[in-house]
Amino acid sequence: MSLTFDTVTLRFGAAEVVGGASFSVAPGEFVSIVGPTGCGKSTLLNLAAGLIAPSSGQVLVGGQPLTGLNRRAGYLFQGESLMPWRTARDNVAAGPEFAGASRAAAAAAAQTWLARVGLAGHGEKYPHQMSGGMRKRTQLAQTLVLDPPILLMDEPFSALDVQTRQLMENELLAIWQADMGRSGRKSVLFITHDLEEAISLSDRVIVLSAGPATRPIAEFAIDLPRPRDVAEIRLTPAFRAMEERIWAVLRDEVLKAYRAGAAA
């Protein structure tokens, strides 16, 4: 299912955080957004989720203007979003339960997805009893169990160590690529500040300008072959060349953001 930003502007009071952003994610496409820290990446995702409404312009989901929450999207939040009073399994079962599934059916679906993210034996653990990586996996299972046609992911792996991170990136790609969801492969909008991660995962990388009034300033199609291994693909010359091209654009924005931050 497609996701489109049509000249979306967002103001928090007087501050313009998003300034006329236009871009789209095609059905089944994996798009990453990179940008300097604090430029408004999470805000863009909140707009796509319908958690906040644009000040002007609109978000289109499958061609239809979005009003209210985006019911077609699953959202992997940047922060700790698990319910601390539910076990891993009950957290994953929450979505199906909210949708009216019986407890048994919800628990069975949850167990299946826990197994797919490698947590089969950890269903009884509470969030505080799990490592950061396990919590992220649980969040991933919690989102995927509902089989949303659109997947919004906000720096899901940035808090993980390098090994776990590459493991999970590969898992994500495998799950996405093998997707036999109701509506075929999911459209993914993936936020990261890590350029290597963006390139190794995506079909397309969008670079955001430094804030305020952030908007896409460049787009790069990543035509590296799939299936990919995120660790191996980083070693190929094609990857390095792509990284250099994108970094040339991103570097200026990062510097701008850094100077603005240092001046403030």
Next chain:
Amino acid sequence: MIGVWRTGLAVVLLGLWYAGTETAVLSPLFFGHPLKIFAVIGEWFASGDIWRHLAITITETLLAFASGTISGVVAGLWLGLSPRTQAVLDPFIKAANAMPRVILAPIFAMWFGLGIASKVALGFTLVFFIVFFNVLQGVREVPPVVLNAARMLGASPRQLVRQVYLPAALSWVFSSLHVSVGMAFVGAVVAEYLGSYAGVGYLILQAEGMFDVDTVFAGIIVLTGCALVLDGAVSLAETRLLVWQPRADAARES
């Protein structure tokens, strides 16, 4: 080792008390006599007289605790989720909470008579506000990201209340169980003491009327024991109810 010190300290204190009253350094008229006090307690339990009074005091405590907790949760959720109503009621709630509520006991006795109801009413006013403010706090402090995640998972407003706000608020209620159970007990005993015809507070009131200080002390000791038992029960309940919370001591160790 600590146990030895504790036992030693208890023996020394009791010994001093005993010696003081034996030698009349401490007047037995005001300080009672340890042996006589334990004789009174022994007689209470041997004859079984005490059970009826204890049962009444504990019933009052539990009823006050249950009614205060349930109303506190409902009111806290309601006001926590409608900031408008809360803004309107805020000064009234502050006033009601600031009032020294023990002073309501005579009024409750007039309204509800000298039986159980007036004791439950006083305990209720004490428990209600503790629970209410905890729930209010709990509702306010639900992390926005947890709330938004639940909404994105499809939770309806009703499901948000039951599955997110309520558990978040209950964790605050559970963590204040010691205080609220204690308050229910205090409310029951104080109300009994201020006017009743049964309960351990009543036994103390009666004994005091007859300058029977040994029985007064015996009553206090029974009440203390009862409070300790209640507190132990709360600790047991707590470990079961709060399994999902990281324990402060565990966090310190890791």
